[in-house]
Amino acid sequence: MEDNNWDLSAVVRSHNINKPNDVIVPNSGLKKSNDQVIITDQNSNQEMYLHPIQPNQFSQQIILPPLPTMIMCVSTTSTTPQESIYLQQLEKSDDQELTDDKRAWRNYGQKSIKGSPFPRNYFKCSTLGSCKATKIIENSPKNENYFLVSYSDEHNHDPLTYCRSLALYNNSSKRKLSKSINIVPKALNLKASSSSSKRAKSFKVDASSISPFAPTLEIERNNEMVDVVVENKDDIEEEENTYDNIFMDFEELHELLLPSNGNEIDKRN
DNA sequence: GAAATTTGACCTCCT
């Protein structure tokens, strides 16, 4: 990563936040009021607002889809391909589903990473042959309940293309249209410390549940769009430190967005 | 039989 200026911007699907009650997260400076989420910078006393945006505004955002929860952090550097990190919390139930990102991915490799007990999985966009978008998923070395998902390059098509291609795929194959698609490598289901060939039960998401129009949120400060939240610590030299920063803010956001329904993320050690 | 996934080998980059 050439640039450690990881900024966090935007937001969340209404799924988790459309609760009318005001919520104040203790000691966080975060408040939810009606459709808006307010974040108060305790240093500058500035307020920032989260509010729904349209899909066509979708760029450089943090995404918090329905549980299991996912956050995307996007580098704001303009000279390098857009990259992002998803932090994804997975619930440990047998019938869990994994939220999708509206894209079809093909796993093209898996690699064990030094210092991490978990393998890293590499994906390419399988929607269009010309699409250069890639995605890397790995368990967080800090918290096995989280996945770190990084993206590089941009899709040269929109998510709708994915839906159409999915339909064509199902029409041209003998598979049932309702067949679920696996969007997470089976290996990620394992908490194994090696790249064992053992196959595990996979996370699946029903293709019929895919909606390209899920509302999202973005962060606004004083009526001006800003990139916020993940602060850039001076002289961050290790990726692990970056993860720490992201996790700190993720916890705050998660508590903010899931304040009253009893959903709690696992506490880190 | 086709598509997706796994996994070892190979390639590239960095120190």
Next chain:
DNA sequence: TAGGAGGTCAAATTT
């Protein structure tokens, strides 16, 4: 320049 680490390829395997 060598070695290590990470990224990609592609054949084998699984679904």
